[in-house]
Structures are given as C-alpha cells and as structure tokens.
Amino acid sequence: MGELIVPQVSLPLCVTSVIKPVFYKSLSNTAIERYQIAGDLPDVEVARAIAKLESWMAPMARNQIMAGLAQLKLMTSERKQNQNDLEAQMNLYAMKLMDWPGDVVGFVLRSQGDVSKWWPDWKELLDRLEYYSRKNRMALSALRDYQAGKNQPCTAPKAKQIDHAQISEVMKDTLAKMQQGIAERAREDRAYSAHNTPNAPNTHGAQTQPGHPQKNGGTI
Helix, strand or coil, X not given: CCCCCCCCCCCCHHHHCCEEEEECCCCCCCCEEEEEECCCCCHHHHHHHHXXXXXXXXXXXXXXHHHHHHXXXXXXXXXXXXXXXXXXXXXXXXXXHCCCCHHHXXXXXHHHHHHCCECCCHHHHHHHHHHHHHHHHHHHHHHHHHHHHHHCCCCCCCCCCCCHHHHHHHHHHHHHHHHHHHHHHHHHHHHHHHHHCCCCXXXXXXXXXXXXXXXXXXXX
C-alpha cells in the first residue's frame, strides 16, 4: 500500500487567496466556523472551483466501500461481536459512508488501522470523516454563496424624497415656539424686577397718615 495522503482539492491561487476563515467568537472555541470570500473573483474561476469541489464530493462506489471495510476488518480486532452482527454493521456503514466524499472515505478506511487496533464504532469514523472533509465542504459552501449573491441583480435603494413643505412648516412652528418662550421669559423677568425693587424715599414732603408718627421723612 502506498503512502497515505490526506485528501484535498487543488484550487488556483486566485481562489485560495480570497477564501478566508471566520472563527467562532467564543474565547473557549478557536475553531473555524466557516469560510467567506473576501475579494472579487471572475465568474469563470468561481465556476471551475465549484466544479472541482463538487467532483471531490462525489461518493465512493458501494463495492469499493465494502472492500475497504473488509480490509479494515482484517487489520483490526473485534469487540465481542458475532458474524451476523458484523455483516449487518458493515452494510449499514457502507450506506452511511456513501454520503461522504469518496476520497475522504477511502483515506479514513485505509488509515483507521493505524489509529486504533479495534474495529471502529460509527462515531470514531464520523469524527474522522468530518475532520478531513470539513474545510473543503466549507469552501464549497462559501463559493456557492458567493456565486448566488453575485448572480442576483444589484438594485440600489431608492433615495428618500425630501418634503420641503413639511420642513418649512416644522421650522415655522419651531420659530414660533422659540419666540413665545422668549416673550414669556421677558414678562417673568419684568414681574420679578417690579416685585423685588425697593420703594424710592419720599423727599417731597409726603403727608403722614393719621396715627402714624413721621420719622426721618418716612413712615413706619
């Protein structure tokens, strides 16, 4: 058996240079949440990249999957399982593995014997399938989103019409309220001044009221 190579897709530099990771915001989770396209891409390059990734996503034929599972069985030990249960399990695995990219399935089955000496349960295989296919699947999703958004017609939002008459009425009303406030404040100031200003002394010989003696030219 040749050297095991982690499955990947070779995309042109103009595409890989604008596919950027978006990380989870949680401080406890530094994994990549998704990819986004940070830049402009020619339509033809987007289509080619999508075609490559979709081809990579194609499943492995069922007979090839069964052959890979049989090989894995010979490389690992079983955990107390009878032959009928094992055959049913292999058939179920084959059905589920057809939902995953063929290159990734082949790699996982060929290398599983190096990871564990035991015949794997489905969770073990699922974790490795997700790990080795996640980046390419996220790249494909980002390119599809980019292509869909780029193909949608770009319509600029309509500018809001300015109602000059309404603005004029608002300004008039505001000015009237300001003038009214100024007039009311002036009346309040005059009333306050009149109430708090002392009477001027009587220096012209004012008459004293009966019963009130005069002192120093004023009344007490």
